[in-house]
Amino acid sequence: MNEMTTAIHAGERVDPTTGALAAPIYQTATFAFETAQGKEAAVDASMQGAADAYFYSRTSNPTSRVLEEKVAALEGAEDVLVCASGMAAISAVLLSQLRAGDHLIISDNLFVITEILVQQTLGGLGIEATPVDISDLGAVRAAVRPNTRVIFTESITNPYMRFADLSAIAEISRGAGAKFVVDNTFFTPSLLKPLAFGADIVVHSATKYIGGHGDTVSGVVAGSAADMGLARIQMDAVGAAAAPFNSWLIARGLRTMPLRMRQHSANGQAIAELLRDHPEVDWVRYVGLDTDPAHEVASKYMSNGFGGMISFHMTKGERAMATFCESLELAGVAVSLGDLHTLAYPMPKRDFMVRFSVGCEDVEDLIADVTQALDRVAAL
Numbered sequence: 001m002n003e004m005t006t007a008i009h010a011g012e013r014v015d016p017t018t019g020a021l022a023a024p025i026y027q028t029a030t031f032a033f034e035t036a037q038g039k040e041a042a043v044d045a046s047m048q049g050a051a052d053a054y055f056y057s058r059t060s061n062p063t064s065r066v067l068e069e070k071v072a073a074l075e076g077a078e079d080v081l082v083c084a085s086g087m088a089a090i091s092a093v094l095l096s097q098l099r100a101g102d103h104l105i106i107s108d109n110l111f112v113i114t115e116i117l118v119q120q121t122l123g124g125l126g127i128e129a130t131p132v133d134i135s136d137l138g139a140v141r142a143a144v145r146p147n148t149r150v151i152f153t154e155s156i157t158n159p160y161m162r163f164a165d166l167s168a169i170a171e172i173s174r175g176a177g178a179k180f181v182v183d184n185t186f187f188t189p190s191l192l193k194p195l196a197f198g199a200d201i202v203v204h205s206a207t208k209y210i211g212g213h214g215d216t217v218s219g220v221v222a223g224s225a226a227d228m229g230l231a232r233i234q235m236d237a238v239g240a241a242a243a244p245f246n247s248w249l250i251a252r253g254l255r256t257m258p259l260r261m262r263q264h265s266a267n268g269q270a271i272a273e274l275l276r277d278h279p280e281v282d283w284v285r286y287v288g289l290d291t292d293p294a295h296e297v298a299s300k301y302m303s304n305g306f307g308g309m310i311s312f313h314m315t316k317g318e319r320a321m322a323t324f325c326e327s328l329e330l331a332g333v334a335v336s337l338g339d340l341h342t343l344a345y346p347m348p349k350r351d352f353m354v355r356f357s358v359g360c361e362d363v364e365d366l367i368a369d370v371t372q373a374l375d376r377v378a379a380l
Ligand SMILES: Cc1ncc(COP(=O)(O)O)c(C=O)c1O
Pocket: 085, 086, 087, 088, 111, 154, 158, 183, 185, 186, 204, 205, 206, 207, 217, 218, 219, 336
């Protein structure tokens, strides 16, 4: 099946009791059994990590299963686990793969809460992390220790947009006997499939492009059935299950992801070019620009566009960041990304740069909005 067909059809089933075509929301805490033995078998299978032995919605739920099967088909994964948030998904993976005394290698530029999870939560459990520049393969290789069990990076780092050379890191990871885990939130499987290039596990904040509408917090993990079983047991133990209604909303958004990613990529490319050529902007990072340091390596992996995420900096620094963001009329000033609605995120603690999540509005309107905001900066 091709991608749009997969996004629409994978995981769907007609409701057996009513014939409802749209997947229902199984808003239930528990599931009834006709026999004591049936209940025992479901609990036992579920405790081993089985995804469809439904007995209690903290462990698994049929509405969440629709979403899991859809993501599995799109990522090319054996199985998928949906969790309450992207951070719940990352926690389920790292806590199920690592023990006290283990070591992991992380990108030195990651979503800030992932850094807190690694340094504070895992560090407090006796799991040591070495941060490295993930675009420097020599540094990744040099960080490997006999007890390295995980290498973790974002496919493109948040917010500095350093690209991870997936096949090369996968080879280092295999040599070390470690699991290579990739946070693919910024790209989605429409643009990049890390499992096809040797990653063992992929995670997403499904809050972002997977759901795509900015109305639900969610996370997914994709990988082998064995690794997903371990992650499910961990997710269950900390009580980080997705609510059925949230899974239903994310699955509804996911059906249009390939269409949305085309528009995000076309708009992202146009806005990145506008910024690169503007005299007020001193640097811009977007892998789709042929002038971007990561363009050549990213082009080995990506051929469907480069998404909607841009980071840039203006020569007038702090005043420019504030004026640009406050002058935007269409784009919202907010945290988060991957929404239909364009979002600007000013970063005063990162040298007054701006991270821009280019949405799906008509490109002429976005160009007009960014141009008038830059005109205000030029007038400072
Ligand atoms: C790259 C990345 N990974 C993970 C997360 C965490 O996801 P969530 O907010 O759904 O917990 C975020 C959130 O912004 C993110 O940008």
